Amino acid sequence: MKHVVEMVALALLAAMIAAAAVVVWRRFRPSEEEEGDGEEAAEYMSMMIALLYALLLGLALVTVWELRDSAEGHTVAEAGSLHQMTVVAQGMPPDQQRRINELAAVYATHVAQDEWPRLAEGDGLGEDGWVLLRQLREASAAPPDATMDQQVTALELLAQLGTLDDARRGREADSRETLSPVMWAGLLIGAILSVCILFFFRIGRSVSHLVMAMGMVVLTVFLGLVIHHLASPFGEVMGIGPEPFTRYFPAAAEK
Template sequence: MEQVVEMLAVGMICALLTAAAVIAWRRFHPVADEEESGEEVAEYMSMMIALLYALLLGLALVSVWDLRDRSQRHTAAEAGALHQMTVLAEGMPPAQRERIDALAESYAAHVVQEEWPRLADRNGLGERGWFPLRQLRAAAAAPPDATPAQEVTALELLAQLGALDDARRGREADAQETLSPALWSGIVIGAILSICILFFFRIGRSPSQLVMAMGMVGLTVFLGLLIHHLASPFGEVMGVSPDPFTRYFPKSAGV
Protein backbone atom coordinates (compact mmCIF):
# COMPACT_ATOMS: atom_id res chain seq x y z
CA MET A 1 0.00 0.00 0.00
CA GLU A 2 2.86 2.38 0.78
CA GLN A 3 4.31 1.83 -2.70
CA VAL A 4 0.95 2.65 -4.31
CA VAL A 5 0.74 5.87 -2.30
CA GLU A 6 4.27 6.76 -3.37
CA MET A 7 3.40 6.20 -7.03
CA LEU A 8 0.30 8.36 -6.70
CA ALA A 9 2.38 11.07 -5.00
CA VAL A 10 4.97 11.01 -7.78
CA GLY A 11 2.22 11.22 -10.39
CA MET A 12 0.64 14.19 -8.60
CA ILE A 13 3.97 16.01 -8.40
CA CYS A 14 4.54 15.47 -12.12
CA ALA A 15 1.01 16.71 -12.83
CA LEU A 16 1.59 19.89 -10.80
CA LEU A 17 4.93 20.54 -12.51
CA THR A 18 3.31 20.04 -15.90
CA ALA A 19 0.49 22.42 -15.03
CA ALA A 20 3.01 25.07 -13.98
CA ALA A 21 4.97 24.55 -17.18
CA VAL A 22 1.81 24.86 -19.31
CA ILE A 23 0.78 28.08 -17.58
CA ALA A 24 4.26 29.55 -18.06
CA TRP A 25 4.28 28.49 -21.71
CA ARG A 26 0.90 30.06 -22.33
CA ARG A 27 1.99 33.28 -20.64
CA PHE A 28 5.22 33.77 -22.59
CA HIS A 29 3.97 32.30 -25.86
CA PRO A 30 0.54 33.82 -26.52
CA VAL A 31 -1.54 32.30 -29.30
CA ALA A 32 -1.91 34.34 -32.46
CA ASP A 33 -5.33 34.70 -34.06
CA GLU A 34 -4.27 32.85 -37.21
CA GLU A 35 -3.53 29.78 -35.16
CA GLU A 36 -7.22 29.31 -34.33
CA SER A 37 -7.79 27.59 -37.69
CA GLY A 38 -5.65 24.63 -36.65
CA GLU A 39 -7.73 23.80 -33.60
CA GLU A 40 -9.67 20.96 -35.24
CA VAL A 41 -6.48 19.36 -36.55
CA ALA A 42 -4.86 19.65 -33.12
CA GLU A 43 -7.85 18.02 -31.44
CA TYR A 44 -7.85 15.15 -33.94
CA MET A 45 -4.10 14.55 -33.56
CA SER A 46 -4.25 14.67 -29.76
CA MET A 47 -7.18 12.25 -29.78
CA MET A 48 -5.34 9.75 -31.98
CA ILE A 49 -2.16 9.98 -29.93
CA ALA A 50 -4.11 9.45 -26.72
CA LEU A 51 -5.96 6.46 -28.18
CA LEU A 52 -2.83 4.76 -29.49
CA TYR A 53 -0.99 5.43 -26.25
CA ALA A 54 -3.84 3.97 -24.22
CA LEU A 55 -3.69 0.81 -26.34
CA LEU A 56 0.06 0.60 -25.81
CA LEU A 57 -0.27 1.02 -22.04
CA GLY A 58 -2.98 -1.64 -21.99
CA LEU A 59 -0.76 -4.06 -23.89
CA ALA A 60 2.14 -3.43 -21.52
CA LEU A 61 -0.06 -3.89 -18.45
CA VAL A 62 -1.45 -7.17 -19.77
CA SER A 63 2.08 -8.42 -20.53
CA VAL A 64 3.58 -7.65 -17.11
CA TRP A 65 0.50 -8.85 -15.23
CA ASP A 66 0.58 -12.13 -17.13
CA LEU A 67 4.26 -12.49 -16.21
CA ARG A 68 3.52 -11.91 -12.53
CA ASP A 69 0.57 -14.31 -12.59
CA ARG A 70 2.70 -17.00 -14.24
CA SER A 71 5.44 -16.50 -11.64
CA GLN A 72 2.89 -16.84 -8.84
CA ARG A 73 1.52 -20.07 -10.32
CA HIS A 74 5.02 -21.54 -10.67
CA THR A 75 5.85 -20.63 -7.06
CA ALA A 76 2.62 -22.16 -5.74
CA ALA A 77 3.09 -25.33 -7.82
CA GLU A 78 6.67 -25.73 -6.62
CA ALA A 79 5.81 -25.28 -2.95
CA GLY A 80 2.76 -27.52 -3.30
CA ALA A 81 4.77 -30.33 -4.88
CA LEU A 82 7.40 -30.09 -2.14
CA HIS A 83 4.72 -30.24 0.55
CA GLN A 84 3.03 -33.17 -1.16
CA MET A 85 6.31 -35.07 -1.01
CA THR A 86 6.36 -34.74 2.77
CA VAL A 87 2.78 -36.00 2.89
CA LEU A 88 3.57 -39.00 0.70
CA ALA A 89 6.67 -39.72 2.78
CA GLU A 90 4.36 -40.77 5.61
CA GLY A 91 3.96 -44.08 3.80
CA MET A 92 7.71 -44.78 3.70
CA PRO A 93 9.93 -46.34 6.42
CA PRO A 94 10.60 -43.97 9.36
CA ALA A 95 14.25 -43.30 8.53
CA GLN A 96 13.43 -42.52 4.90
CA ARG A 97 10.49 -40.33 5.92
CA GLU A 98 12.70 -38.29 8.25
CA ARG A 99 15.30 -37.93 5.51
CA ILE A 100 12.73 -36.61 3.02
CA ASP A 101 11.26 -34.21 5.58
CA ALA A 102 14.70 -32.82 6.45
CA LEU A 103 15.65 -32.35 2.80
CA ALA A 104 12.31 -30.65 2.06
CA GLU A 105 12.83 -28.25 4.97
CA SER A 106 16.37 -27.53 3.80
CA TYR A 107 15.24 -26.87 0.24
CA ALA A 108 12.43 -24.54 1.35
CA ALA A 109 14.81 -22.59 3.59
CA HIS A 110 17.28 -22.22 0.72
CA VAL A 111 14.57 -20.94 -1.63
CA VAL A 112 13.21 -18.39 0.83
CA GLN A 113 16.42 -17.13 2.40
CA GLU A 114 18.90 -17.30 -0.48
CA GLU A 115 17.14 -17.59 -3.82
CA TRP A 116 14.43 -14.98 -3.33
CA PRO A 117 16.85 -12.05 -2.85
CA ARG A 118 18.71 -13.23 -5.96
CA LEU A 119 15.48 -13.33 -7.93
CA ALA A 120 14.65 -9.78 -6.88
CA ASP A 121 18.02 -8.70 -8.32
CA ARG A 122 17.58 -10.85 -11.46
CA ASN A 123 20.71 -12.86 -10.66
CA GLY A 124 19.22 -16.28 -11.37
CA LEU A 125 18.87 -19.19 -8.99
CA GLY A 126 22.46 -20.38 -8.89
CA GLU A 127 23.54 -24.01 -8.62
CA ARG A 128 23.15 -24.71 -4.91
CA GLY A 129 19.41 -25.18 -5.07
CA TRP A 130 19.70 -28.13 -7.45
CA PHE A 131 21.80 -30.15 -5.01
CA PRO A 132 19.00 -30.85 -2.46
CA LEU A 133 16.74 -31.86 -5.36
CA ARG A 134 19.23 -34.54 -6.37
CA GLN A 135 19.34 -35.66 -2.76
CA LEU A 136 15.54 -35.76 -2.66
CA ARG A 137 15.49 -37.90 -5.78
CA ALA A 138 17.84 -40.39 -4.15
CA ALA A 139 15.89 -40.33 -0.88
CA ALA A 140 12.57 -40.91 -2.66
CA ALA A 141 13.65 -44.19 -4.25
CA ALA A 142 11.95 -47.31 -2.97
CA PRO A 143 14.04 -49.31 -0.48
CA PRO A 144 15.18 -52.84 -1.42
CA ASP A 145 12.67 -54.42 0.94
CA ALA A 146 9.79 -52.11 -0.01
CA THR A 147 6.24 -53.37 0.11
CA PRO A 148 3.98 -52.96 -2.96
CA ALA A 149 2.36 -49.90 -1.32
CA GLN A 150 5.76 -48.33 -0.69
CA GLU A 151 6.79 -48.93 -4.30
CA VAL A 152 3.69 -47.09 -5.46
CA THR A 153 4.43 -44.29 -2.99
CA ALA A 154 7.99 -44.03 -4.31
CA LEU A 155 6.64 -43.60 -7.85
CA GLU A 156 4.29 -40.86 -6.63
CA LEU A 157 7.19 -39.17 -4.85
CA LEU A 158 9.19 -39.13 -8.07
CA ALA A 159 6.18 -37.74 -9.94
CA GLN A 160 5.88 -34.88 -7.44
CA LEU A 161 9.61 -34.29 -7.70
CA GLY A 162 9.24 -33.98 -11.47
CA ALA A 163 6.46 -31.42 -11.02
CA LEU A 164 8.64 -29.53 -8.54
CA ASP A 165 11.54 -29.52 -10.99
CA ASP A 166 9.35 -28.18 -13.82
CA ALA A 167 7.92 -25.43 -11.59
CA ARG A 168 11.41 -24.47 -10.43
CA ARG A 169 12.63 -24.15 -14.00
CA GLY A 170 9.59 -22.05 -14.81
CA ARG A 171 10.29 -19.79 -11.84
CA GLU A 172 13.88 -19.39 -13.00
CA ALA A 173 12.73 -18.45 -16.52
CA ASP A 174 10.19 -15.96 -15.15
CA ALA A 175 12.90 -14.19 -13.15
CA GLN A 176 14.89 -13.54 -16.33
CA GLU A 177 11.92 -12.31 -18.35
CA THR A 178 10.98 -8.66 -18.54
CA LEU A 179 8.99 -6.23 -20.65
CA SER A 180 10.08 -5.91 -24.25
CA PRO A 181 12.45 -2.97 -24.94
CA ALA A 182 10.21 -2.10 -27.89
CA LEU A 183 7.26 -1.65 -25.53
CA TRP A 184 9.36 0.43 -23.13
CA SER A 185 10.42 2.65 -26.02
CA GLY A 186 6.81 3.10 -27.06
CA ILE A 187 5.77 3.96 -23.51
CA VAL A 188 8.47 6.63 -23.17
CA ILE A 189 7.86 8.12 -26.62
CA GLY A 190 4.10 8.11 -26.06
CA ALA A 191 4.50 9.89 -22.74
CA ILE A 192 6.68 12.56 -24.37
CA LEU A 193 4.19 13.07 -27.18
CA SER A 194 1.28 13.26 -24.75
CA ILE A 195 3.01 15.98 -22.73
CA CYS A 196 4.06 17.87 -25.86
CA ILE A 197 0.39 18.09 -26.82
CA LEU A 198 -0.16 20.33 -23.80
CA PHE A 199 2.30 22.88 -25.13
CA PHE A 200 1.98 22.80 -28.91
CA PHE A 201 -1.75 22.21 -29.36
CA ARG A 202 -2.95 24.98 -27.05
CA ILE A 203 -4.39 22.71 -24.36
CA GLY A 204 -4.65 24.29 -20.93
CA ARG A 205 -6.27 27.61 -21.80
CA SER A 206 -9.08 27.09 -19.29
CA PRO A 207 -9.01 25.73 -15.71
CA SER A 208 -10.99 22.64 -16.75
CA GLN A 209 -8.49 21.82 -19.50
CA LEU A 210 -5.61 22.35 -17.09
CA VAL A 211 -7.16 19.99 -14.54
CA MET A 212 -7.69 17.32 -17.20
CA ALA A 213 -4.10 17.76 -18.37
CA MET A 214 -2.84 17.32 -14.82
CA GLY A 215 -4.94 14.19 -14.45
CA MET A 216 -3.58 12.76 -17.69
CA VAL A 217 0.03 13.36 -16.67
CA GLY A 218 -0.50 12.00 -13.17
CA LEU A 219 -2.21 8.86 -14.47
CA THR A 220 0.49 8.33 -17.11
CA VAL A 221 3.25 8.52 -14.51
CA PHE A 222 1.36 6.19 -12.17
CA LEU A 223 0.80 3.61 -14.91
CA GLY A 224 4.45 3.84 -15.98
CA LEU A 225 5.63 3.16 -12.43
CA LEU A 226 3.10 0.36 -12.06
CA ILE A 227 4.36 -1.31 -15.23
CA HIS A 228 7.95 -0.87 -14.08
CA HIS A 229 7.29 -2.65 -10.77
CA LEU A 230 5.17 -5.41 -12.30
CA ALA A 231 7.90 -6.06 -14.87
CA SER A 232 10.01 -7.43 -11.97
CA PRO A 233 7.91 -10.48 -11.03
CA PHE A 234 9.97 -11.15 -7.89
CA GLY A 235 10.72 -7.53 -7.00
CA GLU A 236 10.34 -6.10 -3.53
CA VAL A 237 7.50 -3.71 -4.35
CA MET A 238 4.83 -5.71 -6.20
CA GLY A 239 6.62 -8.99 -6.82
CA VAL A 240 5.57 -12.53 -5.94
CA SER A 241 6.43 -13.46 -2.35
CA PRO A 242 7.67 -16.84 -1.05
CA ASP A 243 4.56 -17.18 1.11
CA PRO A 244 3.62 -20.61 -0.34
CA PHE A 245 6.92 -21.99 0.99
CA THR A 246 6.68 -20.32 4.39
CA ARG A 247 3.07 -21.47 4.76
CA TYR A 248 3.96 -25.13 4.25
CA PHE A 249 7.38 -24.87 5.91
CA PRO A 250 7.26 -22.15 8.60
CA LYS A 251 10.86 -22.76 9.64
CA SER A 252 12.06 -21.69 6.20
CA ALA A 253 11.28 -18.05 7.04
CA GLY A 254 14.18 -18.08 9.48
CA VAL A 255 12.25 -16.28 12.26
Protein backbone atom coordinates in the same frame (compact mmCIF):
# COMPACT_ATOMS: atom_id res chain seq x y z
CA MET B 1 3.14 1.73 1.72
CA LYS B 2 6.41 3.62 1.34
CA HIS B 3 6.70 2.65 -2.31
CA VAL B 4 3.10 3.68 -3.02
CA VAL B 5 3.75 7.11 -1.50
CA GLU B 6 6.88 7.46 -3.64
CA MET B 7 4.93 6.55 -6.79
CA VAL B 8 2.20 9.10 -6.03
CA ALA B 9 4.82 11.76 -5.21
CA LEU B 10 6.61 11.19 -8.51
CA ALA B 11 3.34 11.39 -10.39
CA LEU B 12 2.39 14.67 -8.69
CA LEU B 13 5.85 16.08 -9.36
CA ALA B 14 5.50 15.25 -13.05
CA ALA B 15 2.10 16.96 -13.13
CA MET B 16 3.50 20.11 -11.49
CA ILE B 17 6.40 20.26 -13.94
CA ALA B 18 4.04 19.85 -16.88
CA ALA B 19 1.72 22.53 -15.52
CA ALA B 20 4.63 24.93 -15.00
CA ALA B 21 5.82 24.26 -18.54
CA VAL B 22 2.44 25.09 -20.04
CA VAL B 23 2.13 28.28 -17.97
CA VAL B 24 5.51 29.45 -19.25
CA TRP B 25 4.49 28.46 -22.78
CA ARG B 26 1.28 30.49 -22.56
CA ARG B 27 3.14 33.47 -21.12
CA PHE B 28 5.68 33.80 -23.92
CA ARG B 29 3.57 32.50 -26.81
CA PRO B 30 0.68 34.70 -28.01
CA SER B 31 -2.65 32.90 -28.01
CA GLU B 32 -3.50 34.19 -31.47
CA GLU B 33 -0.91 31.87 -32.91
CA GLU B 34 -3.06 28.91 -31.95
CA GLU B 35 -5.86 29.86 -34.37
CA GLY B 36 -5.55 28.56 -37.88
CA ASP B 37 -6.75 26.13 -40.47
CA GLY B 38 -4.66 23.31 -39.05
CA GLU B 39 -6.28 23.35 -35.61
CA GLU B 40 -8.88 20.69 -36.38
CA ALA B 41 -6.23 18.42 -37.87
CA ALA B 42 -4.03 18.93 -34.81
CA GLU B 43 -6.89 18.02 -32.49
CA TYR B 44 -7.63 14.90 -34.55
CA MET B 45 -3.98 13.84 -34.47
CA SER B 46 -3.76 14.43 -30.72
CA MET B 47 -6.84 12.24 -30.20
CA MET B 48 -5.34 9.45 -32.34
CA ILE B 49 -2.03 9.61 -30.45
CA ALA B 50 -3.87 9.41 -27.13
CA LEU B 51 -5.90 6.42 -28.36
CA LEU B 52 -2.84 4.56 -29.63
CA TYR B 53 -1.00 5.24 -26.39
CA ALA B 54 -3.95 3.92 -24.39
CA LEU B 55 -3.81 0.71 -26.43
CA LEU B 56 -0.07 0.46 -25.80
CA LEU B 57 -0.59 0.96 -22.06
CA GLY B 58 -3.25 -1.76 -22.04
CA LEU B 59 -0.98 -4.17 -23.90
CA ALA B 60 1.88 -3.52 -21.48
CA LEU B 61 -0.37 -3.99 -18.44
CA VAL B 62 -1.72 -7.30 -19.78
CA THR B 63 1.81 -8.51 -20.55
CA VAL B 64 3.28 -7.77 -17.13
CA TRP B 65 0.17 -9.08 -15.33
CA GLU B 66 0.39 -12.38 -17.23
CA LEU B 67 4.07 -12.57 -16.27
CA ARG B 68 3.21 -12.09 -12.60
CA ASP B 69 0.38 -14.60 -12.84
CA SER B 70 2.73 -17.17 -14.38
CA ALA B 71 5.31 -16.64 -11.63
CA GLU B 72 2.63 -17.04 -8.97
CA GLY B 73 1.34 -20.23 -10.58
CA HIS B 74 4.80 -21.79 -10.74
CA THR B 75 5.53 -20.84 -7.14
CA VAL B 76 2.27 -22.34 -5.86
CA ALA B 77 2.82 -25.53 -7.88
CA GLU B 78 6.40 -25.89 -6.63
CA ALA B 79 5.47 -25.40 -2.97
CA GLY B 80 2.46 -27.68 -3.30
CA SER B 81 4.52 -30.50 -4.81
CA LEU B 82 7.15 -30.14 -2.09
CA HIS B 83 4.48 -30.40 0.60
CA GLN B 84 2.85 -33.35 -1.15
CA MET B 85 6.16 -35.18 -1.06
CA THR B 86 6.20 -34.99 2.73
CA VAL B 87 2.66 -36.41 2.79
CA VAL B 88 3.41 -39.26 0.38
CA ALA B 89 6.67 -40.03 2.21
CA GLN B 90 4.62 -41.41 5.10
CA GLY B 91 4.43 -44.66 3.16
CA MET B 92 8.23 -45.07 3.14
CA PRO B 93 10.44 -46.58 5.88
CA PRO B 94 10.81 -44.26 8.93
CA ASP B 95 14.46 -43.33 8.26
CA GLN B 96 13.74 -42.51 4.63
CA GLN B 97 10.64 -40.54 5.55
CA ARG B 98 12.65 -38.51 8.07
CA ARG B 99 15.31 -37.82 5.44
CA ILE B 100 12.75 -36.61 2.90
CA ASN B 101 11.06 -34.35 5.45
CA GLU B 102 14.39 -32.84 6.48
CA LEU B 103 15.43 -32.17 2.89
CA ALA B 104 12.02 -30.69 2.07
CA ALA B 105 12.29 -28.30 5.03
CA VAL B 106 15.84 -27.32 4.06
CA TYR B 107 14.74 -26.73 0.46
CA ALA B 108 11.81 -24.54 1.52
CA THR B 109 14.06 -22.53 3.84
CA HIS B 110 16.63 -22.08 1.09
CA VAL B 111 13.98 -20.86 -1.36
CA ALA B 112 12.38 -18.42 1.10
CA GLN B 113 15.53 -17.00 2.67
CA ASP B 114 18.22 -17.31 0.00
CA GLU B 115 16.63 -17.51 -3.42
CA TRP B 116 13.87 -14.93 -3.00
CA PRO B 117 16.21 -12.00 -2.27
CA ARG B 118 18.25 -13.03 -5.31
CA LEU B 119 15.13 -13.13 -7.47
CA ALA B 120 14.12 -9.68 -6.23
CA GLU B 121 17.52 -8.38 -7.35
CA GLY B 122 17.34 -10.24 -10.67
CA ASP B 123 20.32 -12.47 -9.89
CA GLY B 124 18.73 -15.85 -10.71
CA LEU B 125 18.38 -18.95 -8.55
CA GLY B 126 21.94 -20.15 -8.10
CA GLU B 127 23.07 -23.79 -7.88
CA ASP B 128 22.37 -24.69 -4.23
CA GLY B 129 18.69 -25.29 -4.87
CA TRP B 130 19.42 -27.71 -7.68
CA VAL B 131 21.79 -29.61 -5.42
CA LEU B 132 19.04 -29.97 -2.83
CA LEU B 133 16.69 -31.14 -5.56
CA ARG B 134 19.11 -33.90 -6.57
CA GLN B 135 19.41 -34.95 -2.95
CA LEU B 136 15.62 -35.13 -2.73
CA ARG B 137 15.56 -37.32 -5.82
CA GLU B 138 18.13 -39.69 -4.33
CA ALA B 139 16.24 -39.83 -1.02
CA SER B 140 12.97 -40.63 -2.83
CA ALA B 141 14.22 -43.75 -4.58
CA ALA B 142 12.74 -47.05 -3.44
CA PRO B 143 15.05 -49.03 -1.08
CA PRO B 144 16.39 -52.41 -2.29
CA ASP B 145 14.08 -54.33 0.05
CA ALA B 146 11.03 -52.20 -0.69
CA THR B 147 7.60 -53.76 -0.59
CA MET B 148 5.13 -53.35 -3.44
CA ASP B 149 3.38 -50.48 -1.62
CA GLN B 150 6.70 -48.74 -1.02
CA GLN B 151 7.62 -49.07 -4.70
CA VAL B 152 4.32 -47.44 -5.65
CA THR B 153 4.98 -44.72 -3.08
CA ALA B 154 8.45 -44.13 -4.53
CA LEU B 155 6.93 -43.70 -8.00
CA GLU B 156 4.49 -41.14 -6.59
CA LEU B 157 7.35 -39.31 -4.93
CA LEU B 158 9.25 -39.16 -8.21
CA ALA B 159 6.11 -37.89 -9.98
CA GLN B 160 5.75 -35.09 -7.44
CA LEU B 161 9.44 -34.36 -7.80
CA GLY B 162 9.01 -34.05 -11.56
CA THR B 163 6.22 -31.51 -11.05
CA LEU B 164 8.41 -29.62 -8.57
CA ASP B 165 11.31 -29.61 -11.03
CA ASP B 166 9.13 -28.25 -13.86
CA ALA B 167 7.67 -25.56 -11.61
CA ARG B 168 11.12 -24.53 -10.43
CA ARG B 169 12.35 -24.21 -14.00
CA GLY B 170 9.27 -22.14 -14.81
CA ARG B 171 9.95 -19.89 -11.83
CA GLU B 172 13.50 -19.43 -13.02
CA ALA B 173 12.29 -18.53 -16.52
CA ASP B 174 9.77 -16.06 -15.09
CA SER B 175 12.54 -14.27 -13.20
CA ARG B 176 14.29 -13.57 -16.51
CA GLU B 177 11.23 -12.32 -18.39
CA THR B 178 10.41 -8.62 -18.63
CA LEU B 179 9.09 -6.06 -21.07
CA SER B 180 11.22 -5.60 -24.16
CA PRO B 181 13.24 -2.39 -24.61
CA VAL B 182 11.08 -1.61 -27.64
CA MET B 183 7.96 -1.65 -25.47
CA TRP B 184 9.60 0.58 -22.84
CA ALA B 185 10.67 3.02 -25.57
CA GLY B 186 7.13 3.11 -26.93
CA LEU B 187 5.69 3.76 -23.46
CA LEU B 188 8.13 6.61 -22.82
CA ILE B 189 7.71 8.27 -26.21
CA GLY B 190 3.93 7.86 -26.06
CA ALA B 191 3.77 9.42 -22.61
CA ILE B 192 5.82 12.43 -23.69
CA LEU B 193 3.75 12.96 -26.85
CA SER B 194 0.43 12.56 -25.03
CA VAL B 195 1.33 14.98 -22.26
CA CYS B 196 2.87 17.58 -24.56
CA ILE B 197 -0.10 17.56 -26.93
CA LEU B 198 -2.52 17.64 -24.02
CA PHE B 199 -0.95 20.74 -22.52
CA PHE B 200 -0.02 22.72 -25.61
CA PHE B 201 -3.25 22.53 -27.62
CA ARG B 202 -5.61 25.04 -25.97
CA ILE B 203 -5.84 23.20 -22.67
CA GLY B 204 -3.97 25.83 -20.70
CA ARG B 205 -6.58 28.54 -21.25
CA SER B 206 -8.97 27.06 -18.68
CA VAL B 207 -8.07 26.35 -15.08
CA SER B 208 -10.43 23.38 -14.98
CA HIS B 209 -8.89 21.94 -18.14
CA LEU B 210 -5.44 22.47 -16.70
CA VAL B 211 -6.40 20.56 -13.55
CA MET B 212 -7.83 17.69 -15.62
CA ALA B 213 -4.69 17.60 -17.72
CA MET B 214 -2.57 17.43 -14.58
CA GLY B 215 -4.75 14.54 -13.41
CA MET B 216 -4.02 12.72 -16.66
CA VAL B 217 -0.30 13.26 -16.12
CA VAL B 218 -0.60 11.79 -12.63
CA LEU B 219 -2.47 8.76 -13.99
CA THR B 220 0.04 8.27 -16.83
CA VAL B 221 3.04 8.38 -14.52
CA PHE B 222 1.31 6.15 -11.98
CA LEU B 223 0.47 3.52 -14.61
CA GLY B 224 4.04 3.64 -15.87
CA LEU B 225 5.35 2.96 -12.38
CA VAL B 226 2.81 0.14 -11.92
CA ILE B 227 4.03 -1.47 -15.15
CA HIS B 228 7.63 -1.05 -14.02
CA HIS B 229 7.00 -2.85 -10.73
CA LEU B 230 4.82 -5.58 -12.25
CA ALA B 231 7.59 -6.26 -14.77
CA SER B 232 9.58 -7.63 -11.80
CA PRO B 233 7.31 -10.52 -10.70
CA PHE B 234 9.47 -11.27 -7.65
CA GLY B 235 10.12 -7.65 -6.70
CA GLU B 236 9.45 -6.13 -3.30
CA VAL B 237 6.70 -3.71 -4.29
CA MET B 238 4.12 -5.62 -6.36
CA GLY B 239 5.84 -8.97 -6.79
CA ILE B 240 4.83 -12.25 -5.21
CA GLY B 241 6.54 -13.53 -2.07
CA PRO B 242 7.55 -16.97 -0.77
CA GLU B 243 4.32 -17.35 1.23
CA PRO B 244 3.34 -20.63 -0.50
CA PHE B 245 6.51 -22.18 0.96
CA THR B 246 6.24 -20.62 4.41
CA ARG B 247 2.59 -21.67 4.62
CA TYR B 248 3.53 -25.36 4.36
CA PHE B 249 6.88 -24.98 6.14
CA PRO B 250 6.56 -22.26 8.81
CA ALA B 251 10.18 -22.73 9.86
CA ALA B 252 11.24 -21.39 6.45
CA ALA B 253 10.04 -17.92 7.46
CA GLU B 254 12.27 -17.80 10.53
CA LYS B 255 15.65 -16.12 10.33
